[in-house]
């Protein structure tokens with residue numbers, strides 16, 4: 001389900017935009033940059049200061065996360081259900097070393113690991129691919145664009 005391409009996207013660009021539903025039924029989206037792939041059906045991020053997302057998921061675990069590789073302009077939409085692993089529980093302690101290894105400056109501030117059991121994955125591509133653009137061309141174009149923005 002989380003194939004090599006999706007895993008590569010999340011490994012390189014672990015910034016997922018997490019869509020939840022508020023208890024009042026409104027949509028909410030916020031970015032989380034501490035995503036890791038746990039296995040081919042599971043991703044997780046660290047809750048550092050995301051009270052809204054955590055409140056929404058406690059009331060309704062349904063969520064969708066979008067990941068985009070900003071150079072290839074491809075990505076994935078992951079839909080699933082979230083569960084919360086609180087600091088101090090065996091489940092949290094079994095996993096947190098992965099965040100220490102990847103984000104040593106942030107891991108101590110993670111109070112909860114939000115684990116998403118993925119039910120469906122859909123690919124994302126940008127429309128220039130419909131016109132025949134290649135991945136190499138997209139990477140070159142966006143590297144140049146970023147270099148122009150931050151020379």
Ligand SMILES: Cc1cc2nc3c(=O)[nH]c(=O)nc-3n(C[C@H](O)[C@H](O)[C@H](O)COP(=O)(O)O)c2cc1C
Nearest residue numbers: 030031032033034045046047048049050051052053
């Ligand atoms: C690029 C980026 C990455 C972020 N990564 C995280 C993260 O991994 N964990 C977290 O708790 N907050 C993260 N934040 C901060 C939350 O998105 C921010 O505090 C937001 O207001 C929380 O909203 P919420 O309470 O509705 O989830 C990140 C913000 C940005 C801009």
